[in-house]
Amino acid sequence: MLNRTLLLSLLFLAQQSVFSQQEMRWDTHGIGFTVPTDFKIQTNNAEEYTAANDNLFLSIIPIQDENLTKEHLAEAVVEMAKELEYDVVDNADEAEMQDLVGYYVLGKKDGVNALLMALMDTESSTNLLVVIVYDDRSERMALKVANSFFAYD
Numbered sequence: 481m482l483n484r485t486l487l488l489s490l491l492f493l494a495q496q497s498v499f500s501q502q503e504m505r506w507d508t509h510g511i512g513f514t515v516p517t518d519f520k521i522q523t524n525n526a527e528e529y530t531a532a533n534d535n536l537f538l539s540i541i542p543i544q545d546e547n548l549t550k551e552h553l554a555e556a557v558v559e560m561a562k563e564l565e566y567d568v569v570d571n572a573d574e575a576e577m578q579d580l581v582g583y584y585v586l587g588k589k590d591g592v593n594a595l596l597m598a599l600m601d602t603e604s605s606t607n608l609l610v611v612i613v614y615d616d617r618s619e620r621m622a623l624k625v626a627n628s629f630f631a632y633d
Contacts, residue, residue: 504531505632509542509606511599514628516621535618538625543598543607550600554583557598560609561585566594579603579631584610586619595622601631 500517506529516533523530529540548556554572566587575582575597584597597610610629614622 535615537613539611557583561596577629
């Protein structure tokens with residue numbers, strides 16, 4: 481009985497560590513998001529933010545397009561994916577998040593899975609392109625990261 485309880489406890493702790501999350505922030509643009517705890521920042525400057533672990537690679541860059549509106553954001557992300565030559569469907573799904581409007585597409589290029597997302601902060605002029613490259617087992621985690629974005633002051 482004790483061995484069974486110990487085994488169940490160890491499995492629970494292992495499961496918790498797999499799903500452990502940490503918050504990261506890109507102060508330059510007032511954007512935060514949640515990623516697995518083993519994510520490491522690779523680049524953090526005004527032009528780019530990148531972080532990764534063994535299964536996911538996250539890249540965020542500002543979009544300078546004064547003509548971008550909430551009404552055209554979904555079309556813009558599909559167009560960006562096509563310009564980058566990703567195999568994607570012709571429509572974008574809305575990302576559910578706080579303080580931001582976002583649309584994403586899932587695509588594949590040269591056998592590599594990617595989530596491309598355009599974000600707009602409705603309270604400021606911040607527009608961002610988010611690319612999450614992920615392995616075949618990590619699509620769910622990529623979607624979780626994409627839906628975790630929030631704006632802060």
